[in-house]
Amino acid sequence: MNTVRHPKLNTALGLVIIAVLLFPIYWMVNASLQPGGATVDTAWLPLNPDLAGYRTALEEQGGNLVTSLMVAVGSVALSLAVAVPAAYALVQFRIRWADYLLFGVLISQMIPGIVIANALYNVYAEIGLLNSIPGLILADSTAGIPFAILICRALMGSLPPALVEAAHVDGAGPVRAFLSVVVPVSRNAIITAGLFTFLFTWGDFLFALTLTTTEEVRPVTLGIYNYLGAYVNDWSSVMATAVLASLPAVVLLAVAQKYVAAGATGGAVK
Amino acid sequence: MSITSVHEATTAPTAPGQRGEGHAAPRVSARASAWRHRLVTALFIGPAVLYMLLFFGYPVVQNVIMGFQHYTITTFFTGEAPWAGWSNYTEVLTSPLFRTAAANTVIFTVGSILGQFLCGLGLALFFRRRFPLSGALRSLILLPWLIPLIVASAVWKWLLDTDAGALNRVLIGSGLVESGIPWLSSTGLALFTVIMVNIWIGIPFNAVILHGGLQTIPQELYEAGSIDGTSRWQAFRHITWPMLRPVVSVVLVLGVVYTLKVLDIILGLTEGGPANATQTLATQAYQLSFATFDFGQGAAVSNILILISLLFAAVYLRLNRRPVDE
Numbered sequence: 001m002n003t004v005r006h007p008k009l010n011t012a013l014g015l016v017i018i019a020v021l022l023f024p025i026y027w028m029v030n031a032s033l034q035p036g037g038a039t040v041d042t043a044w045l046p047l048n049p050d051l052a053g054y055r056t057a058l059e060e061q062g063g064n065l066v067t068s069l070m071v072a073v074g075s076v077a078l079s080l081a082v083a084v085p086a087a088y089a090l091v092q093f094r095i096r097w098a099d100y101l102l103f104g105v106l107i108s109q110m111i112p113g114i115v116i117a118n119a120l121y122n123v124y125a126e127i128g129l130l131n132s133i134p135g136l137i138l139a140d141s142t143a144g145i146p147f148a149i150l151i152c153r154a155l156m157g158s159l160p161p162a163l164v165e166a167a168h169v170d171g172a173g174p175v176r177a178f179l180s181v182v183v184p185v186s187r188n189a190i191i192t193a194g195l196f197t198f199l200f201t202w203g204d205f206l207f208a209l210t211l212t213t214t215e216e217v218r219p220v221t222l223g224i225y226n227y228l229g230a231y232v233n234d235w236s237s238v239m240a241t242a243v244l245a246s247l248p249a250v251v252l253l254a255v256a257q258k259y260v261a262a263g264a265t266g267g268a269v270k
Numbered sequence: 271m272s273i274t275s276v277h278e279a280t281t282a283p284t285a286p287g288q289r290g291e292g293h294a295a296p297r298v299s300a301r302a303s304a305w306r307h308r309l310v311t312a313l314f315i316g317p318a319v320l321y322m323l324l325f326f327g328y329p330v331v332q333n334v335i336m337g338f339q340h341y342t343i344t345t346f347f348t349g350e351a352p353w354a355g356w357s358n359y360t361e362v363l364t365s366p367l368f369r370t371a372a373a374n375t376v377i378f379t380v381g382s383i384l385g386q387f388l389c390g391l392g393l394a395l396f397f398r399r400r401f402p403l404s405g406a407l408r409s410l411i412l413l414p415w416l417i418p419l420i421v422a423s424a425v426w427k428w429l430l431d432t433d434a435g436a437l438n439r440v441l442i443g444s445g446l447v448e449s450g451i452p453w454l455s456s457t458g459l460a461l462f463t464v465i466m467v468n469i470w471i472g473i474p475f476n477a478v479i480l481h482g483g484l485q486t487i488p489q490e491l492y493e494a495g496s497i498d499g500t501s502r503w504q505a506f507r508h509i510t511w512p513m514l515r516p517v518v519s520v521v522l523v524l525g526v527v528y529t530l531k532v533l534d535i536i537l538g539l540t541e542g543g544p545a546n547a548t549q550t551l552a553t554q555a556y557q558l559s560f561a562t563f564d565f566g567q568g569a570a571v572s573n574i575l576i577l578i579s580l581l582f583a584a585v586y587l588r589l590n591r592r593p594v595d596e
Contacts, residue, residue, distance in 0.1 A: 203418030
């Protein structure tokens with residue numbers, strides 16, 4: 001079933017499928033390189049690439065890109081710091097209510113973000129976390145923390161107990177055993193969790209939309225949305241911003257492919 | 271486990287679980303070690319529990335409460351949210367917009383899931399074949415799923431533009447249509463268009479998960495089948511589909527749960543318009559809370575959304591357990 005009679009024909013068919021599926025991505029890059037201003041009839045090929053769109057994008061959205069980056073990095077740090085030890089404790093310490101906690105983590109992924117935004121907006125307004133990077137980091141980690149717990153738990157459950165016991169025999173306490181033995185061998189799961197947390201947070205729109213009200217702290221996703229809200233007369237800079245906002249995904253796919261597949265399957269099927 | 275504890279009991283007169291402290295007074299150190307164990311557990315798992323309670327537990331409870339309150343813009347100034355009983359729910363449920371949003375949610379969810387699943391399954395089956403570049407092409411499929419949703423909305427909004435969008439230019443250029451089709455600005459078409467875009471976004475996820483499921487089907491089954499002279503369709507019908515069923519159920523249920531809460535794509539493409547043609551329960555909840563600042567009614571719609579999600583979550587957890595028994 002796996003070996004095919006006409007491998008070249010299949011490759012050709014595969015290329016056509018990918019070309020159709022990825023045409024929107026091509027169009028985004030193409031449109032971003034067109035001379036700005038005129039919206040009529042974008043050329044099919046960027047024969048005279050023009051970087052004006054990128055210049056405008058960086059001028060208008062550069063600060064927002066930095067905000068997105070800070071929020072994403074912060075959320076990765078927070079999510080891993082909270083989730084990795086918890087995942088380890090869930091599988092290695094015998095905790096009576098571990099199953100309930102795990103159940104809570106699974107259910108939490110089903111809760112619509114708007115529910116969280118509704119409640120957080122009011123609390124944030126009271127304690128002054130609206131329009132702040134820490135506020136966004138905390139809210140955005142609602143995607144990263146449960147996901148990281150699930151991914152890391154799946155891997156740590158399969159670690160041989162002898163590994164940790166050996167560290168204990170060497171005189172290491174639970175914290176040191178965790179840091180010097182468990183974390184290094186769980187590297188792959190932790191990297192997967194970290195990369196996806198970054199993507200979740202970088203692409204977050206709902207919390208950016210609801211928990212920021214001014215231009216001071218504005219993630220790039222909201223910057224794009226605000227472009228779309230008004231009549232767009234310069235698509236090249238909108239598409240240039242879109243390309244810049246897609247860079248993390250492209251980089252990830254290029255350099256960390258195996259983690260991407262692991263994250264896609266690990267998060268869903270247990 | 272019992273073997274180790276017997277072993278420990280016979281070799282050393284200490285309580286189990288504190289090997290390094292053999293000479294301390296047994297009873298005191300047993301209690302101390304229990305305390306230490308509790309402290310370490312709290313250190314490892316405490317932050318996660320606290321976070322889950324604050325950022326999932328509290329919002330759910332708060333939404334349930336807000337659903338029974340007149341929680342509006344004045345609440346921010348007066349700090350008072352008078353009790354409203356069921357009035358938020360009756361008001362929301364009897365408004366004609368709710369019926370539109372509910373119907374749209376069903377159409378949007380069913381249409382998206384069906385399209386994503388069928389395309390994803392087709393791609394998964396296709397990429398199971400081994401041919402030059404199959405691995406590289408398969409990983410490229412993931413790109414639409416990895417870019418931010420709002421980016422996808424922006425790109426599609428430009429592609430589908432009535433006057434200058436690439437799709438209409440192709441259609442007009444090839445003589446298929448006379449003038450540009452108003453994909454996103456026609457009340458009759460907008461929901462269909464939004465579903466198509468959402469299918470595009472969901473195909474990669476479905477393809478990857480189903481491809482993973484296909485990899486677990488033992489090759490021998492097909493070899494045995496080919497000796498018996500089964501056709502391709504028969505092999506799919508009698509080997510692939512039954513073996514893939516557990517993965518299929520998980521993909522479908524997760525798909526429903528994710529699609530129910532989709533907000534980015536609809537807000538980016540149409541804002542729920544034109545004339546509420548693409549309004550769903552999620553966008554309605556958002557607009558009630560954050561456009562009209564009626565958090566009470568917004569919470570009421572959100573709670574209905576939670577209820578539907580939890581219903582599917584229950585299905586998911588049951589399905590998740592079943593493959594273990596089989």
